[in-house]
Amino acid sequence: MKRVGKQSWEFENKPRIIGASSVVGPEEGEGPLKDYFDYVYDNLELGEKTWEKAERRLFEHAAQMAIANAGISKNDLQFFVGGDLMNQIISSSFSARQLGVPYLGLFGACSTSMESLALAALIVDSGGGDKVLAGTSSHNCTVEKQFRYPTEYGAQKPPTAQNTVTGSGCAVVSSTGKGPIVTRATIGRVMDLGIKDPFNMGAAMAPAAADTIIAHFRDTGLEPGYYDLVVTGDLASVGLPIAKDLLEKEGIPMEQTVFNDCGLMIYDLKKQTYVFAGGSGCGCSATVTYGHLLKRMEQGELNKILVVATGALLSPLSYQQGETIPCIAHAVAIEKEGAN
């Protein structure tokens, strides 16, 4: 592998996704991508007594399914690279306990989906492992409870709010085998333009998404038109137009490509009005990428995509102490073999 520009990696040994999975909850199962997901739970409890245990079950289910879809056993994995939104990333770490695979825990809020894929690709590309599992999860009720209010309170939300996706997505990155290739990654820097409102994450995260997209094209020398699709993590209906504006001001020709957002794709905003501005959470970009986008690649509808997962790095405590919201975005390019 080699570093290109300031903050991007080009993987030279074709690390590839040989198996992936997407497991979601009932709201995502009512959305436009429902037929793409590998498994849809019709309830939020998953047979567990707490929301946190339910999220962990979701993650464990997705991890097992990705391993099965890759046609390997968990003993073939060298490493598991994962994280989630819970304090001390308990969903990920307790899943790692069940897997028993050497484990690197991450926290990048909702950007963890692509942070984990970038690091898994780095490990495989550099010879540090033949097969590495990357994954993340979120659950609507764990996240709302931890960051805002327990859903049971029925608290009202402003229209800029987003709906945390209940879902987990995992991928097995391998040095050999068949599957789309992870070709590049751009690691983002923390951006904070002073937004304090935790009900307006899209606006807070948009500058981070734009900054990483600008860095990606600057570092790689590519143009947006190189990709069939550039998709952000969870900017939703408020953040995506802001990111578009910021990129336009920087002269990045995003009209050359399709520019969309996982948080807008996962729900039908007109019918599912309870999602407000769209989806969010680690599970949003993970399930849309590993469920929907990889299948569209397999079906020949997409050849080259750039997934720009966004994350808001606040904590309830940092908010209570008057801090603004630092945000980050990590971009990973996935390409069909022979697509060049």
Add this chain to the structure above:
Amino acid sequence: MKRVGKQSWEFENKPRIIGASSVVGPEEGEGPLKDYFDYVYDNLELGEKTWEKAERRLFEHAAQMAIANAGISKNDLQFFVGGDLMNQIISSSFSARQLGVPYLGLFGACSTSMESLALAALIVDSGGGDKVLAGTSSHNCTVEKQFRYPTEYGAQKPPTAQNTVTGSGCAVVSSTGKGPIVTRATIGRVMDLGIKDPFNMGAAMAPAAADTIIAHFRDTGLEPGYYDLVVTGDLASVGLPIAKDLLEKEGIPMEQTVFNDCGLMIYDLKKQTYVFAGGSGCGCSATVTYGHLLKRMEQGELNKILVVATGALLSPLSYQQGETIPCIAHAVAIEKEGAN
């Protein structure tokens, strides 16, 4: 770089620590290692209005000092790899905001010190970056408040409890320059032998430390006597004897080397009785390694060391929900150039 055995990496391009730092609080400044630390604060507030802001200041101070000690500017850094114990790793992420360097956030509880060093070495060794900052922090008052009780309550503790270190340690890993070489890393798996008592972390973490040490010697084919010192992260007076017993049962000849623990080294347990079984926290192994051990290497007293940072991956919520404590340990070998 190449993978050796199941879960270890051998770095082939000599990633080296060209500058490091250790910044601690008053209790650590009263301990036996006081003269080794780069900076000792005589108070816990650091001029800030909250404990969390104080911890962040500690981290920012250590990051700036490591960069200065490396003789570079922050613009020379490609990446910052870090984490801490706070929910949503706010100490690390807010420090990343100040640094403005592309950032990979980690969570491995107290094992984050060596998780970040292993990943920084991986990035540098594989050509993914020329200069990468690794670091972590903890603060006694933020951690006690988040995981147990605010220190202001004056809650009593059992003798198995440990004292969270107020400190931050950072290192600049570089592909060129002078400094001790990061030669190997072993990534641990999650171990959980059923301990539930959050006031007995040493006992909970000992099996993870032993498992990673066993894996390290199995994977690399080395014997403990290869190292001048094998040091665990924060097992303290309860955990270290358990780890010793476990290793003895597995026939690992630890008597060939000096086997110690950062949590025992950082305080004088006889004089500083308020630390109970010893030190803990991300800042414990980070400041002992980057403050004390690297200086002893520079002075020629140590040539080859293996630092096995341990972490307890519980959250207050997982404990409240009756879960046992999953633990992990990551080992990194650091050697003086030409020590072979």
